[in-house]
Amino acid sequence: MKICILEADRPAEAFQPAHGTYAGMFERWLGAALPEARFSRIFVAGGEALPEDPTAFDGYLITGARAGVYEDHAWIAPLMDFLRAARAARVPLTGVCFGHQIMAQAFGGEVRKSKGGWVIGRQEHALTDDGAALFGAGPLAALSFHQDQVVTPPAGARRVLSNAASPNGGFRYDFPALSVQFHPEFAPAYIRDLLVAAAGIRVPQDLAQTALDSLAAPLDGERVAKGFADFLRTHSLAG
Numbered sequence: 001m002k003i004c005i006l007e008a009d010r011p012a013e014a015f016q017p018a019h020g021t022y023a024g025m026f027e028r029w030l031g032a033a034l035p036e037a038r039f040s041r042i043f044v045a046g047g048e049a050l051p052e053d054p055t056a057f058d059g060y061l062i063t064g065a066r067a068g069v070y071e072d073h074a075w076i077a078p079l080m081d082f083l084r085a086a087r088a089a090r091v092p093l094t095g096v097c098f099g100h101q102i103m104a105q106a107f108g109g110e111v112r113k114s115k116g117g118w119v120i121g122r123q124e125h126a127l128t129d130d131g132a133a134l135f136g137a138g139p140l141a142a143l144s145f146h147q148d149q150v151v152t153p154p155a156g157a158r159r160v161l162s163n164a165a166s167p168n169g170g171f172r173y174d175f176p177a178l179s180v181q182f183h184p185e186f187a188p189a190y191i192r193d194l195l196v197a198a199a200g201i202r203v204p205q206d207l208a209q210t211a212l213d214s215l216a217a218p219l220d221g222e223r224v225a226k227g228f229a230d231f232l233r234t235h236s237l238a239g
Contacts, residue, residue, distance in 0.1 A: 001233075001236050002040065002059075003034075003037045003057065003060070003232065004039075004041070004042060004051070004056075004057040004059075005023045005040070005041045005042070005060075005061050006050075006060055006062045006079070006099075007022060007044060007045060007046070008044055008063050009022065009064065009098070010022060010046075011190075015193055018189075018190075019190045022064060023041045026039075026063065028185075029185040029221060030225055030228060033226050033229035034225075034233070045065065050079065050082045054086040054089045057091070057237075058091075058092070058232075058236040058238040059091065059092035059235070059237070060093050061099070062083075062103065063098065063099055064096055064146075065098035068113070069098065069105045080105065083102070084107070087173075090175055092176050092237075093173075093176075093177040093179075094231070096184065097146055098148075099179060100150065100171070100179035100180055101149075101181075103171075103173075104150040107157070108155055109153050110152035111148055112148065113148055113149075114148065114149040116165060118147055118204075118207060120145050120207060120208070121143065121191065121212070121213075121214040121215065122142070122143060122144075122211075122214035123142060123165060124139045124141050125163045125170075125182070126139060126161065126162060126163060128158075128159055128160055131159075131161040134160060134172070134227040134231065135160075135227040136226075136227075140220045140223060141218060141219050142183065142221065143191050144181065146181065149181070151168070153171060157171040158173070160178075166181045166182070168181070169182065176234075178227075178228065184220075184225065188219070192212060192215055195208045196212075
């Protein structure tokens with residue numbers, strides 16, 4: 001199974017020696033649940049070309065990014081065009097955080113900066129019936145680090161999970177596609193380093209401390225990885 005990771009960003013260089021790239025984080029996280037996958041990477045935000053034919057891979061995964069989907073970066077519109085082409089070809093799409101947002105925007109939804117501000121640290125999410133079918137029953141805990149939100153879901157998007165801070169926290173589409181707002185690929189150590197660097201500068205000190213205090217509690221990354229892996233196995237062009 002050939003899975004292509006579309007890199008919409010890479011961590012700041014200061015964090016890469018300890019934590020690697022987002023693509024590397026995804027390979028470690030998803031590869032354990034999907035050992036048959038062979039991963040490729042395309043650094044879309046760095047100017048690397050998207051495939052001319054979406055069926056060149058059996059599925060795609062779009063990473064997070066510091067950019068907003070509404071910003072005027074040269075690579076964003078072509079990426080949305082590519083996602084729509086993949087939808088037409090029924091190539092499985094998966095996305096996380098920015099990936100979740102750009103899929104929603106490309107398919108007719110709307111993304112804006114949340115009036116509620118930052119959503120950071122360990123968050124618990126309630127699952128819909130669709131979500132429980134993917135990830136198993138019971139609340140799901142994962143790490144978040146975002147301000148932007150999907151405020152209007154696209155037509156045909158079925159909500160799979162939500163909480164008060166992220167009402168549109170995950171979608172499933174029939175064409176097929178799956179996305180979540182949180183970061184199942186992030187390790188607590190990476191969030192900790194981000195928060196220490198951002199506290200009192202990008203993120204209010206009290207909010208950063210609350211998020212730091214949340215990092216010791218258990219997470220459900222393996223549940224989410226299994227759900228993504230099962231989704232890709234079911235819908236992969238590899239059959």
